[in-house]
Every structure is written in structure tokens, then in C-alpha cells.
Amino acid sequence: MSDEEDSAPAVKKSRLFYGSLEEKERQRITMETASSATTGSDALKAGIRAGNINISSGETMEMEERVSERQLEALAEFERRRRARQITVSTDDAEVKAGLRALGEPITLFGEGPADRRERLRSVLSVVGPDDEERAKRSRDECLQTWYHEGPASLKEARLCRLTNQRLEAARALKEVAEATKTIRQQELHKSLRNLNNFCSQIGDDRPISFCHFSPDSKMLATASWSGLCKLWSVPDCALIRTLRGHNTNVGAVAFRPQAGVSLDRSDVSLASCAADGTVKLWNLESDEPVADIEGHSDRVSRVSWHPSGRFLGTTW
Numbered sequence: 001m002s003d004e005e006d007s008a009p010a011v012k013k014s015r016l017f018y019g020s021l022e023e024k025e026r027q028r029i030t031m032e033t034a035s036s037a038t039t040g041s042d043a044l045k046a047g048i049r050a051g052n053i054n055i056s057s058g059e060t061m062e063m064e065e066r067v068s069e070r071q072l073e074a075l076a077e078f079e080r081r082r083r084a085r086q087i088t089v090s091t092d093d094a095e096v097k098a099g100l101r102a103l104g105e106p107i108t109l110f111g112e113g114p115a116d117r118r119e120r121l122r123s124v125l126s127v128v129g130p131d132d133e134e135r136a137k138r139s140r141d142e143c144l145q146t147w148y149h150e151g152p153a154s155l156k157e158a159r160l161c162r163l164t165n166q167r168l169e170a171a172r173a174l175k176e177v178a179e180a181t182k183t184i185r186q187q188e189l190h191k192s193l194r195n196l197n198n199f200c201s202q203i204g205d206d207r208p209i210s211f212c213h214f215s216p217d218s219k220m221l222a223t224a225s226w227s228g229l230c231k232l233w234s235v236p237d238c239a240l241i242r243t244l245r246g247h248n249t250n251v252g253a254v255a256f257r258p259q260a261g262v263s264l265d266r267s268d269v270s271l272a273s274c275a276a277d278g279t280v281k282l283w284n285l286e287s288d289e290p291v292a293d294i295e296g297h298s299d300r301v302s303r304v305s306w307h308p309s310g311r312f313l314g315t316t317w
Helices: 022-050 069-086 093-102 114-125 130-144 153-159 162-175 179-193
Strands: 209-214 220-225 229-234 240-245 251-256 271-275 280-283 292-294 303-306 313-316
Touching: 069 114, 093 114, 209 251, 220 251, 229 251, 251 303, 271 303
Parallel strands: none
Antiparallel strands: 209 220, 220 229, 229 240, 251 271, 271 280, 280 292, 303 313
8 A cells, every 4th residue: 555545535624704795795796797788788789780779869659559449348337337336316216216217217127126226227327428417316306396286176175174174183283292292102002002802702704804994983893805795793792783795706895984873874875895806885784785886997996995074985906
């Protein structure tokens, strides 16, 4: 073996650096940047000399702004939604219908509720012009105005009836009562109703009972049934007095005439009834057959009601 092979391998000494390397790193970055700038500048100059790069002397050209139709439609839709959010629509359904009518739109659609109708009016107002919007506003204002029309002489005669005047005076007096007093009376009424008990019970008919009405003297009760029969019962023992036969289908209502059994004779018209086939019949307290029929209804009549004077009878579908 040689002396070199016998000698031990040299140990590599590690170097320790003290202080910050920030300055050296900054110098390195500066040198790389300068080198790349020089290279890029040389490449730019070479491209200009070769004619591949043309640089103008400050001249500019405006580029045409090209927007597709789809983008225009999207922008228009965003603008319409923004306008719709700023439009105030009344919560009164009658005013909403008036506004739709003024704009030439249907006042209601199949299955449409008041909230849907308001949104439809808001959507229509967001696309119409200011003139149409002003016209709709005028139409809504006209709906809020009080207007009158001349009625027939029979209506005037009914208004001048003494009983009608008494009823109107009582309604005006009730309007002047304080709300607190009305609330107390209502609470007392509810308290007394909770103490009511079933005094008497009776099976009125084989089919469902659709309506019942007490006589003015509270001595009789009239019932109407889907069997087509109307019945009179005594109060308070619920004994059957008479069965009124004349309707051939479901009876919707039966009503006593004011003063029936009090000041009217038993042979006078004392009751009225209506049925699903559009028939309206008048009855007295002596017979089980109608004394008169009222015609003119082409569809179901659901309710009848007498005027307080007893001279007029109202019917409704």
C-alpha cells in the first residue's frame, strides 16, 4: 500500500455566514432584471429592423365596441328588474285591477291571487312608458273617488221608509260608541254564550239541514233541507207544526218576513225560500203549499233576505 492510500480522507470544512443575505439577493435580482431587459430590448430592436414590428408615432384608433344581441337582452332584463323593484304598487286589490284595466291587461288570470296580480302589474309597469304609467295612476285615483248615480223611484221610496230610517239611526248611534265599550259588550256576550246549554234537540230531516231562521216573535223556527222540504217547528218544545212542500231540489235558505206572526195575518205572505234550481217561493202560515213563485233566475239561488220594511225581498246566487 502507498502512503497516499494510508493517509486519512480530507474532511470538508463547512462555512458559516453571519449577518443578512438580503443585500446579496437584491444584487442578484437586479442583475437578472437588467440582463432580461437588455435581451428584450435587443429583440425589439431586431424586430423593428426586420420590419416585423411597426410602432406608430402616437396615432390611435378607436376599437368598435361589439355587443351581442344576447348581451343586450340580458342588460335590458336587468334594467327592467331594477325598475320593477323601484315601482310602488298598491296592496288594494281593487286598485290593482283598475291599474291593469287602464293598461289594457286582463284584470285577473286563471288561478291568480291578489299577490300574483300585484307582481304582474309591477312587471307590466316596468316595461311600459311613463305615459301609460301615469294613465294607470289616474285610473287608480278615479277608483278611490266617491260617485253617485240616480236610482229608481222604488229605491227612493224604500229609503224613506220609517223602519229604514230607524235602522240607519241605530247604525249611526252604534258608530259613535267607543271601541272600548264595544269590546266590553262583546266580552260580556261571549261570557254569556259560554253558559248556554242545549235546551231541546230534534231531527229536522233525513237530509242535511241547510238553513234555519227564527220568527220575529221567537215562537217558531223554520228549517230548510236538501230534501227539498221546509218545516216549521214550535219553540221551545221543537214540535213539528207544518211541512212546506213545493221545491224539487236542495233548498238553500228560508226566511221569515218581518212582523210575521206579530202584526201580519196568517194568510199573508210570511216566509220566502229558495232552491238550487233557481226557484223562489212565498209561503203563508196556513197552507203547506206555496202561495206564489218568483221567476227570473236562471241558476242556483243560495240566499233570500227580507227588507226591514217587509216590502222587498232580496235574492242572491
